[in-house]
Amino acid sequence: MSARKPLISFGGGKGGVGKSFLAVNAAIHLSSIGLRTALIDADFGGANLHTLLGMELPRTTLWDYIEKKSELSTVMIGTSHRNLWLGAGIVRDFAAGLKQFQKTRLIKALRSMDFDVIIVDLGAGTSSHVIDIFAASDFGILVTLPEPTAIENCYRFLKTAFYRHLRGTEKIHDAKVLLDSTIAEKSSQKGPIELIGELMLISPEAGGRYIEELDCFRPAIVVNQARTVEDRNLTQSIASVLKRFYGFKSWPLGEIAYDDSVWLSVRNRVPLISLSPLPDTQAARDTSSVCMAIGELVSEFRTMR
Amino acid sequence: MDSNQSINIEASPHLERFARMNHYEVLDVPRDASVEMIVQAYRMALNSLEPSSVAIYSIIGPREAAAMTTMIELAYKILRDPMERRRYDRMIENIEKGIPADEKGDLNLPDDGMIPDTLQKSFPFFAPVYSIEQVSAPSNSQKAIIEHQAADKPSDIEPQIQTVVTEFPSIMKHEVEENIWADSGASSQVEPVEIPKSPDAAPIETPREIIKTSKTAVMNESSTTEQSNVKSEDTGNAELNTQSFPEADLSSESGVSRELPPLENKDKKPAESEGPVYSGQFIRLIRESHGLTLDDIASITRITKINLINIENENFKEFPALVYVRGYLMQYTRCLKLDPKKAASSYIQRMQELSDQTGEKK
Numbered sequence: 001m002s003a004r005k006p007l008i009s010f011g012g013g014k015g016g017v018g019k020s021f022l023a024v025n026a027a028i029h030l031s032s033i034g035l036r037t038a039l040i041d042a043d044f045g046g047a048n049l050h051t052l053l054g055m056e057l058p059r060t061t062l063w064d065y066i067e068k069k070s071e072l073s074t075v076m077i078g079t080s081h082r083n084l085w086l087g088a089g090i091v092r093d094f095a096a097g098l099k100q101f102q103k104t105r106l107i108k109a110l111r112s113m114d115f116d117v118i119i120v121d122l123g124a125g126t127s128s129h130v131i132d133i134f135a136a137s138d139f140g141i142l143v144t145l146p147e148p149t150a151i152e153n154c155y156r157f158l159k160t161a162f163y164r165h166l167r168g169t170e171k172i173h174d175a176k177v178l179l180d181s182t183i184a185e186k187s188s189q190k191g192p193i194e195l196i197g198e199l200m201l202i203s204p205e206a207g208g209r210y211i212e213e214l215d216c217f218r219p220a221i222v223v224n225q226a227r228t229v230e231d232r233n234l235t236q237s238i239a240s241v242l243k244r245f246y247g248f249k250s251w252p253l254g255e256i257a258y259d260d261s262v263w264l265s266v267r268n269r270v271p272l273i274s275l276s277p278l279p280d281t282q283a284a285r286d287t288s289s290v291c292m293a294i295g296e297l298v299s300e301f302r303t304m305r
Numbered sequence: 306m307d308s309n310q311s312i313n314i315e316a317s318p319h320l321e322r323f324a325r326m327n328h329y330e331v332l333d334v335p336r337d338a339s340v341e342m343i344v345q346a347y348r349m350a351l352n353s354l355e356p357s358s359v360a361i362y363s364i365i366g367p368r369e370a371a372a373m374t375t376m377i378e379l380a381y382k383i384l385r386d387p388m389e390r391r392r393y394d395r396m397i398e399n400i401e402k403g404i405p406a407d408e409k410g411d412l413n414l415p416d417d418g419m420i421p422d423t424l425q426k427s428f429p430f431f432a433p434v435y436s437i438e439q440v441s442a443p444s445n446s447q448k449a450i451i452e453h454q455a456a457d458k459p460s461d462i463e464p465q466i467q468t469v470v471t472e473f474p475s476i477m478k479h480e481v482e483e484n485i486w487a488d489s490g491a492s493s494q495v496e497p498v499e500i501p502k503s504p505d506a507a508p509i510e511t512p513r514e515i516i517k518t519s520k521t522a523v524m525n526e527s528s529t530t531e532q533s534n535v536k537s538e539d540t541g542n543a544e545l546n547t548q549s550f551p552e553a554d555l556s557s558e559s560g561v562s563r564e565l566p567p568l569e570n571k572d573k574k575p576a577e578s579e580g581p582v583y584s585g586q587f588i589r590l591i592r593e594s595h596g597l598t599l600d601d602i603a604s605i606t607r608i609t610k611i612n613l614i615n616i617e618n619e620n621f622k623e624f625p626a627l628v629y630v631r632g633y634l635m636q637y638t639r640c641l642k643l644d645p646k647k648a649a650s651s652y653i654q655r656m657q658e659l660s661d662q663t664g665e666k667k
Contacts, residue, residue: 146359147359148359148362148363151359151360151362151363152362152363155363155364156363189318190318191318191319193318193322194318194322230357230358233352234359234360236349236352236353237349237352237353237358237360238353238360240333240349240350240352240353240360241353241360241361241364243333244319244333244350244353245319245364245365
């Protein structure tokens with residue numbers, strides 16, 4: 001049996017937190033350890049992975065896949081990095097958002113592509129395709145900042161993604177209706193644990209399944225632009241809060257320090273992790289260690305049965 | 306922040322869920338967790354719940370966080386102490402096996418309400434506390450205990466015990482004088498919680514040994530606070546077990562750098578500080594997290610069950626005179642290992658605020 005192909009998506013409620021930056025660096029790291037990597041720019045409103053990779057405007061983009069019905073694998077373009085292919089984002093003016101069938105088709109196509117690992121960079125916000133792809137991923141990596149605004153968005157995003165994930169696993173129509181109405185009614189005041197508790201009262205059987213799903217839903221957390229000493233423990237704290245209040249087990253991948261080396265790499269359009277030698281900065285070391293943590297998750301996943 | 310804002314458990318599903326957890330679940334560690342794991346989980350929990358933590362933003366408010374911190378500290382205090390942990394393990398095992406409260410052994414107190422020697426030695430917080438009726442007419446056995454303890458104590462503590470005992474009747478006569486109660490609260494540190502020394506006692510860890518054990522487990526950066534802590538142990542041997550609750554002891558020992566609430570100031574009302582509001586619900590939460598039933602509390606404190614229920618349910622209308630309420634509160638919260646003085650003041654302040662609002666002031 002061939003190794004499983006992990007689908008990794010980078011999401012997060014807020015723009016400008018470094019999702020694209022980290023997605024590019026993680027993809028380069030994975031390709032450098034010999035995994036054939038597909039990097040998909042699904043930030044339909046503001047695609048710019050090609051820019052981060054130092055590429056020109058790509059000839060073929062996801063647009064060709066979505067509107068012109070080409071195969072997804074045919075719109076993937078090679079990059080200057082070995083083992084790394086890019087599904088470039090849509091750079092023309094485009095009303096962001098996918099229709100339901102386009103979304104379903106995209107997720108299916110992502111899964112069926114012949115790569116070792118697929119990385120998807122999602123846009124900001126909680127629009128439906130972002131949530132759906134995040135919820136359908138094997139690893140949803142959430143990037144946030146040590147700021148109340150970003151943290152608030154992060155929790156809301158995860159809650160929404162989990163409910164979407166639950167909904168996706170539910171096959172029975174009646175149970176789906178019940179789930180929808182309970183979420184609509186109660187999710188604003190109640191966390192996932194309490195919500196499942198309520199559903200359990202109505203349908204113990206469905207509730208039992210949801211508890212299993214709660215155990216499966218494991219987001220990974222990265223805190224970017226850490227500045228203070230306290231920030232250095234923030235992913236752990238967030239993981240502890242997620243466990244305590246939402247029942248989510250999560251992977252705290254670490255913090256990335258705030259310094260100029262990240263900004264410079266973006267400015268120079270050369271991904272930080274591909275610089276040789278690696279700049280002697282905390283941010284560079286942090287980025288590298290977060291990418292390695294992602295690499296470990298991927299290797300473990302691939303060897304799992 | 307609105308100082309009237311209290312913890313409403315109905316509106317706080319997180320707190321409600323917390324209340325149903327055992328100490329292991331509160332700290333989020335497995336039942337067989339090592340001391341290191343417990344210390345680590347404790348520090349992690351405190352870190353993520355501290356008032357300045359950005360990690361709790363939009364999930365819980367400062368009041369809830371403070372209440373949870375209190376419960377976490379409680380859990381830690383029990384679990385890091387090998388003796389108390391063993392006892393606690395037995396208790397939850399019994400509860401899981403469905404053994405009713407009166408067969409729990411440890412809590413099965415004799416009819417005269419006195420605490421069995423063995424239990425008292427192991428768990429000083431089960432020290433006898435006197436209700437007003439008892440003190441006004443102490444039974445012979447109680448007298449004996451008081452004398453025994455007084456004899457055991459360093460001489461400078463003795464007068465305070467005398468004070469406690471002799472002044473209760475005067476309260477009965479003069480009705481008011483709240484500060485006498487406050488004074489007895491202050492002396493609660495040395496009230497009858499002394500562990501009777503008995504040569505044939507099983508190897509019971511003295512507070513110092515307990516400190517030592519926990520010290521090895523705690524990677525402590527600030528050895529100075531540790532030392533001062535040990536020093537304070539030298540002066541009052543029983544202090545460790547009676548130390549008031551969310552105060553400095555735990556945080557300084559574990560080396561968690563955390564802003565400590567300011568030392569209690571007589572003029573300042575505790576409810577204005579960072580601590581939780583000791584509402585009836587909160588007290589119930591703490592009681593339940595100890596695994597104690599109202600009957601347990603009633604037999605330990607000799608407060609009638611109906612009064613305990615009224616305290617927890619905040620049936621202010623049913624309360625006796627304020628001075629009794631304060632006494633009940635202090636006895637009750639002391640046996641929950643809370644800071645009795647702080648808890649009573651906070652509770653009464655809240656009671657008065659609520660009564661003012663509804664115009665039902667006594």
